[in-house]
Amino acid sequence: MLEIKRVLVVDGIDDVCVKVLADAGFQVDKKDKITKDEVLATIKDYDALIVRSATKVTKEIIAAGTRLKIIGRAGTGVDNIDTDAATHAGIIVMNTPGGNTLSAAEHTCAMISALARQIPQAHATMKQGKWDRKNFMGVELHGKTIAILGLGRIGREVATRMQAYGMKTIGYDPILPKEAAKAINIDAYDLDELWPLADFITVHTPLTESTRHLLNDAVLAKCKKGVRIVNCARGGIIEEAALLRALESGHVAGAALDVFDEEPPKDIANNKLIQHPNCIVTPHLGASTEEAQAKVALEIGQQIVEATHGSQIMGAVNAPAMMHALRDDLKPWVILGSKLGLLAAQLMVGSAFEKGSSKWLHRLTVTAQGKAIQSSSSTLCAAVLMGILNHLQATPVNLVNASMIADALGLHVREERTSEPHDEYQNVLSLRYTTETEDHEYAGTVFGTNNLRFTRIDQFAFEVRPAGHLMFYRNEDKPGVIAAIGTHLAQASINIADLTLGRDDSKREALCIVNTDQPIPADVLQRIQQTSFITYARTVTL
Numbered sequence: 001m002l003e004i005k006r007v008l009v010v011d012g013i014d015d016v017c018v019k020v021l022a023d024a025g026f027q028v029d030k031k032d033k034i035t036k037d038e039v040l041a042t043i044k045d046y047d048a049l050i051v052r053s054a055t056k057v058t059k060e061i062i063a064a065g066t067r068l069k070i071i072g073r074a075g076t077g078v079d080n081i082d083t084d085a086a087t088h089a090g091i092i093v094m095n096t097p098g099g100n101t102l103s104a105a106e107h108t109c110a111m112i113s114a115l116a117r118q119i120p121q122a123h124a125t126m127k128q129g130k131w132d133r134k135n136f137m138g139v140e141l142h143g144k145t146i147a148i149l150g151l152g153r154i155g156r157e158v159a160t161r162m163q164a165y166g167m168k169t170i171g172y173d174p175i176l177p178k179e180a181a182k183a184i185n186i187d188a189y190d191l192d193e194l195w196p197l198a199d200f201i202t203v204h205t206p207l208t209e210s211t212r213h214l215l216n217d218a219v220l221a222k223c224k225k226g227v228r229i230v231n232c233a234r235g236g237i238i239e240e241a242a243l244l245r246a247l248e249s250g251h252v253a254g255a256a257l258d259v260f261d262e263e264p265p266k267d268i269a270n271n272k273l274i275q276h277p278n279c280i281v282t283p284h285l286g287a288s289t290e291e292a293q294a295k296v297a298l299e300i301g302q303q304i305v306e307a308t309h310g311s312q313i314m315g316a317v318n319a320p321a322m323m324h325a326l327r328d329d330l331k332p333w334v335i336l337g338s339k340l341g342l343l344a345a346q347l348m349v350g351s352a353f354e355k356g357s358s359k360w361l362h363r364l365t366v367t368a369q370g371k372a373i374q375s376s377s378s379t380l381c382a383a384v385l386m387g388i389l390n391h392l393q394a395t396p397v398n399l400v401n402a403s404m405i406a407d408a409l410g411l412h413v414r415e416e417r418t419s420e421p422h423d424e425y426q427n428v429l430s431l432r433y434t435t436e437t438e439d440h441e442y443a444g445t446v447f448g449t450n451n452l453r454f455t456r457i458d459q460f461a462f463e464v465r466p467a468g469h470l471m472f473y474r475n476e477d478k479p480g481v482i483a484a485i486g487t488h489l490a491q492a493s494i495n496i497a498d499l500t501l502g503r504d505d506s507k508r509e510a511l512c513i514v515n516t517d518q519p520i521p522a523d524v525l526q527r528i529q530q531t532s533f534i535t536y537a538r539t540v541t542l
C-alpha cells in the first residue's frame with residue numbers, strides 16, 4: 001500500500017482538498033504562499049505535495065523530497081513539475097484533467113469576444129473618465145472562421161461555444177480522426193491549409209517540442225492580414241517576439257493572452273507585447289473560477305486518498321500504477337507479468353536486444369485476457385516491461401518509469417485486453433515479441449490467490465512454477481533425451497527439483513523445463529547443448 005502520512009498543500013488550493021485529506025486521517029499543512037527555498041527546506045517531511053501552476057516542482061525539490069510518493073497537480077498542465085525526475089525517483093505524478101476544462105473554455109470564449117470588441121481597452125478609457133466611441137470599432141464573430149489547434153477537452157468545448165455565435169469552426173489535431181472532428185462540426189485541415197482560412201486562431205495544445213513556437217514569423221506570414229490570435233493554453237506555443245512583430249506591423253489585428261513564456265513575466269509594465277494596445281491579457285486566469293477550483297481540489301484530494309487505499313491510481317501522468325499501491329488481487333498478476341518479462345529478457349539477450357542487429361526488437365504486445373485482469377492491462381503491461389528492462393538496464397525500473405524507459409529505448413509496445421476467457425484458463429497474461437526473424441509468445445496464469453504458473457512458451461503448453469533456477473531445452477521428441485540430460489546434471493552434482501514437458505506433436509518436438517536446486521554452470525549447459533537431439537538449451541533465474 002502507498003503510505004501517506006503528511007501532505008503539503010500549496011498555491012492557494014481550495015480548502016475542500018484539505019478537508020478530504022484530513023478526513024482520511026492525513027496530517028495536512030496548507031501554505032498558500034511558499035517560496036522555492038521554503039519548499040526545499042521542508043519537503044523532506046512530506047509524503048505528498050499538492051500544487052497548482054505557481055510552484056515549480058524542480059528536480060532539486062524532488063531530490064530533497066526523500067519521503068515523497070505523490071505529487072498532485074490540482075489542474076491540467078504538469079509542465080511546472082519535472083515529471084522525468086519524479087518518474088526516475090519512482091514518485092507518482094497525478095493531475096485532475098477535466099476539472100477546469102469548462103472554465104478554461106469559457107475564459108477563452110470571453111477572450112475571443114473581448115478581442116473582437118476591444119472591451120478591455122474601451123473599459124480602460126471610461127475608467128479614465130473618457131467617452132470614446134470612434135476608436136473602438138469592432139468586428140462581428142458571426143460568419144467568421146475560427147481555427148482551433150488542439151481538439152482535446154478544451155478545444156472542443158471552445159468549438160461548440162463559438163459555433164453558437166455563428167462562427168465556422170475549423171481545426172487541426174494529429175490524433176483526432178477527421179470524421180470525429182466533423183461529427184462536432186469542425187472541419188479538419190492540415191496545418192498549411194488552415195492558416196490562410198482563419199479570421200481567429202486559438203491554441204489548445206500542451207506545450208511540447210512539437211508545439212513550441214507553432215505560431216512563428218513564417219506561420220503568421222501565411223495567415224490572413226487582420227487575423228486575431230488567442231492563447232489560453234501555454235506560453236511558448238506562440239512565439240512572443242514574432243507575435244509582437246506581427247502586431248506592430250498590423251498583420252495581426254489583435255491578440256488575447258492568458259499565458260506567457262515566463263510566469264509571472266518580468267517587468268510587466270515595460271513588456272512591449274503585454275503593453276501593445278491591441279493585445280489583451282489576463283494573468284493565467286483560465287482555471288480561476290470558484291467551480292473549477294472546487295472541482296480540481298476535491299478531485300486531487302480524493303485521488304490521493306484512493307491511491308492510499310490501493311483501489312486505483314487515478315490521474316497518474318507518469319505511471320499506470322505503483323506496485324505498493326495495488327489492489328491485493330492484482331499483485332500476483334504484476335509479479336507474474338514481471339516474471340514473464342524477466343523470462344523473455346533472459347531468453348532474448350544476445351539475440352533480440354542486440355541493437356543494430358537484424359533481431360532488434362520490433363514489437364512487444366502484452367495481452368491481458370479474462371475478466372479479472374483485462375481492466376488492469378496497462379498496469380500489467382508496465383509489469384512486463386519492468387521485468388524486461390530491469391534485467392537490461394543499469395537504473396532501477398519500476399511500474400512508474402517502465403513505460404517511459406521503454407519509450408526512450410524506442411520499443412514499440414502494444415497493450416491489448418479482452419474479457420473473453422481463454423480456452424483453458426479463466427485469465428491469462430501473455431507477452432508476444434517479434435523481431436525481424438523471430439516471433440515468440442510466453443503466457444502465464446494465477447491459480448487461487450497466489451499460485452503463479454507459466455502456461456506457454458511459443459507452441460508448447462505446460463504448467464510450470466516460475467521460480468528459482470530453470471533450464472529450457474528443446475529437442476527432437478526421441479527416447480533417451482531426458483536420461484542423457486539427467487546424467488549431465490548428476491555428474492555436476494546438480495539436483496533436479498522438478499521437470500515439466502511440453503510437446504509439439506506436429507513437429508515431433510518437445511520443450512523441457514527443468515527446475516534445479518542450484519544454478520547450472522556454463523560448461524554444464526554447453527555439454528547439454530551438444531547432446532544428441534538437443535536443438536536449444538538456455539538457463540534463466542526467476
Ligand SMILES: NC(=O)C1=CN([C@@H]2O[C@H](COP(=O)(O)OP(=O)(O)OC[C@H]3O[C@@H](n4cnc5c(N)ncnc54)[C@H](O)[C@@H]3O)[C@@H](O)[C@H]2O)C=CC1
Pocket residue numbers: 076077078097098100101104149150151152153154155172173174175176204205206207210211232233234258259284285286287288
Ligand atoms: N489557462 C489555463 O488556466 C488553463 C490552461 N490549460 C491548458 O490548455 C491546454 C489544453 O488542455 P486540454 O484541452 O485539457 O488538453 P487535452 O490533452 O485534452 O488536449 C490537447 C490536444 O492537443 C493535441 N495536440 C498535441 N500536439 C498537437 C499539435 N502539434 N498540433 C495540434 N494539436 C496537438 C492533442 O492531440 C490533444 O488532443 C493545455 O496546455 C493545458 O495545460 C488547461 C486548463 C487551464
Ligand SMILES: O=C(O)C(=O)COP(=O)(O)O
Pocket residue numbers: 052053054074075076077078100284285286287288
Ligand atoms: O490546469 C492548468 O493547466 C492550468 O493552466 C491552470 O493553472 P492554475 O491551476 O490556475 O495555476
